[in-house]
Amino acid sequence: MHRLRSSVALWCIFLLSSLVSATPAADLGLLARRTSQKAVECGVGAPHGREKCPAGQCCSKFGYCGIGPDHCGKGCQSNCITEKSSKATQCKPNSSAGRTVGYYESWASTRPCDVYLPYNIDASAWTHINFAFAVLNDSSQIAPSASNDTVLYKQLMSLKQKNKNLKVYIAVGGYGLGAKPFSTMVASKSTRTAFINSASAYMDKYGFDGIDIDWEYPAATDLGGSSADTANFVSLAKEMRASLKNKGITITVPASAYYLKGYDLKAMEPYLDWINFMSYDLHGTWDSPLLAQPHTNLTEIDEALDLLWNQGISPGNVTLGLAYYGHTFTLSSSSCTKPGCAASGAGTAGPCSNSAGTLINAEIDTIISQNNLKPVLDKTAAIKYITWGDKQWASYDDSETFALKKAYANKECIGGTMAWALDMASLNKTQGVCRAHRRYTTLLS
DSSP, X not given: OOOOSSHHHXXXXXXXXXXXXXXXXXXXXXXXXXXXXXXXXSSTTOOTTOSSOSTTOEEOTTSOEEOSHHHHSTTOOBSOOOSOOOOOOOOOTTGGGGOEEEEEEGGGGGOSSSOOOGGGSOXXXXXXXXXXXXXXXXXXXXXXXXXXXXXXXXXXXXXXXXXXXXXXXXXXXXXXXXXXXXXXXXXXXXXXXXXXXXXXXXXHHXXXXXXXXXXXXXXXXXXXXXXXXXXXXXXXXXXXXXXXXXXXXXXXXXXXXXXXXXXXXXXXXXXXXXXXXXXXXXXXXXXXXOBOOOTTOHHHHHHHHHHHHTTTOOGGGEEEEEESEEEEEXXXXXXXXXXXXXXXXXXXXXXXXXXXXXXXXXXXXXXXXXXXXXXXXETTTTEEEEEETTTEEEEEOOHXXXXXXXXXXXXXXXXXXXXXXXXXXXOOTTTOHHHHHHHHHHHHO
């Protein structure tokens, strides 16, 4: 993700990622209708050769692809799935503990407060840490997104002294990079080879154990992609596996049916170590009508995962996303504070994340403490929410709701969890923001 080096710009980019990377699981397919009204996507009236939906999605009676009763129920035209797909049921009781992946955002080192550096990370808590992000240059080669990133690389690698089994991956892409650089890179064998060679050299130079491809999103023509991306991405995965041998290779995918249709996951699965599933941002200020809804509702996550199960993806090859941040709203009325109440807009930006509509968990912890709040647990949705101040409302996750989501992952035989992002958690108060910032300045000098 190529970004300006101010915290405001960085978090604006992250917010844009949130706006696009997921649609409400309960209404998958609506984004397609909002985005293009020119033609139906499938079934009667669809362009020749596109009558059927991508694998795992039903063609609704209105000619749109998705899952759930609105698409697969009465009037469904093709790929109709009347029952939840079967998947692996035999696994270890604690399958989701098989891997714990945490993303570290480079811009967390330059926030105005709640600064989070690699040395703040509890190395024992993670099996894998993904550094977000590296970018692609004009030659389809990997490059740092900022000059100081290589300093942060060294700090991350030093965590291996505390956890000898820790693996550190470089995550390439992010929403801010856009779809076009990836689309250009995968379009020919020569540019794919240039990328793979640069990835191998980059990992060897800085000590990375693997690579995570966060392409948002293949075949997304509205974001600069091409319809050829789907097949070309499979070719890239196959060629990466042949060339990178024992290096880790993962991809990160959205929970949106509209954008997930650009991936041929079943064809890619043999070449990947696992698939990171972004099971968050299911609701936000882009919804219409605007309601205060939790963005990590487990009921909706369960439905969104059918997009993978319906394709025959093995649950053990899926890593369930956990959000270390909340979505916030300004309520329309202080008398209606439950999920589903009307909202008039985004919540007030936090002092550290500086993005209206989101708060990192460190900021939420401070708000709870300063306002002596008692969060409300919705056990079915596996979320918590709070209200405070001038009609401010936030839904978020903490250790209690993470435990509920991990229990669900174990029941579904999901092979691990991943955090976006580990640097959004509260620091040990004894470390302090000022001390952390001083150390960061010293390390860069």
